[in-house]
Amino acid sequence: xxxxxxxxxxxxxxxxxxxxxxxxxxxxxxxxxxxxxxxxxxxxxxxxxxxxxxxxxxxxxxxxxxxxxxxxxxxxxxxxxxxxxxxxxxxxxxxxxxxxxxxxxxxxxxxxxxxxxxxxxxxxxxxxxxxxxxxxxxxxxxxxxxxxxxxxxx
Numbered sequence: 001x002x003x004x005x006x007x008x009x010x011x012x013x014x015x016x017x018x019x020x021x022x023x024x025x026x027x028x029x030x031x032x033x034x035x036x037x038x039x040x041x042x043x044x045x046x047x048x049x050x051x052x053x054x055x056x057x058x059x060x061x062x063x064x065x066x067x068x069x070x071x072x073x074x075x076x077x078x079x080x081x082x083x084x085x086x087x088x089x090x091x092x093x094x095x096x097x098x099x100x101x102x103x104x105x106x107x108x109x110x111x112x113x114x115x116x117x118x119x120x121x122x123x124x125x126x127x128x129x130x131x132x133x134x135x136x137x138x139x140x141x142x143x144x145x146x147x148x149x150x151x152x153x154x
Contacts, residue, residue, distance in 0.1 A: 001030060004047070007114075008054050014109045015058045015102070017094050025061060029054045051114075052124045055106050062102045096146050103127075104139040111136055 012022035110121045
């Protein structure tokens with residue numbers, strides 16, 4: 001649990017952009033893992049299972065929470081502003097990621113931030129490999145269109 005918590009919390013944060021909610025989602029994941037621990041001890045890939053439980057918790061939370069709510073530390077100053085430093089780049093990318101549907105966000109986060117294989121992402125989200133490939137390509141195209149040609153290539 002201690003070794004897995006930072007990774008799960010980071011993934012949850014990328015999905016919800018709120019550290020407190022990410023911590024709550026991580027705790028929900030651990031509670032669900034604890035409830036089924038007797039069955040899980042025989043499971044060979046606990047890391048993939050924990051990611052799937054986390055993604056299900058994120059999807060459930062997104063259904064309950066207003067889609068219009070966006071948690072930001074500061075109000076945006078101007079749209080289409082070129083990022084000057086790493087922190088601003090990070091915020092800009094998170095804002096762009098937030099414009100995608102939740103399942104597409106999960107695919108992009110798991111595939112590119114967590115560096116999971118297409119097959120692993122398909123297994124975690126319980127979709128086919130072709131869905132992951134198609135949605136990933138479409139999502140990256142949307143992000144590139146939103147961020148503009150002058151932005152760092154993702």
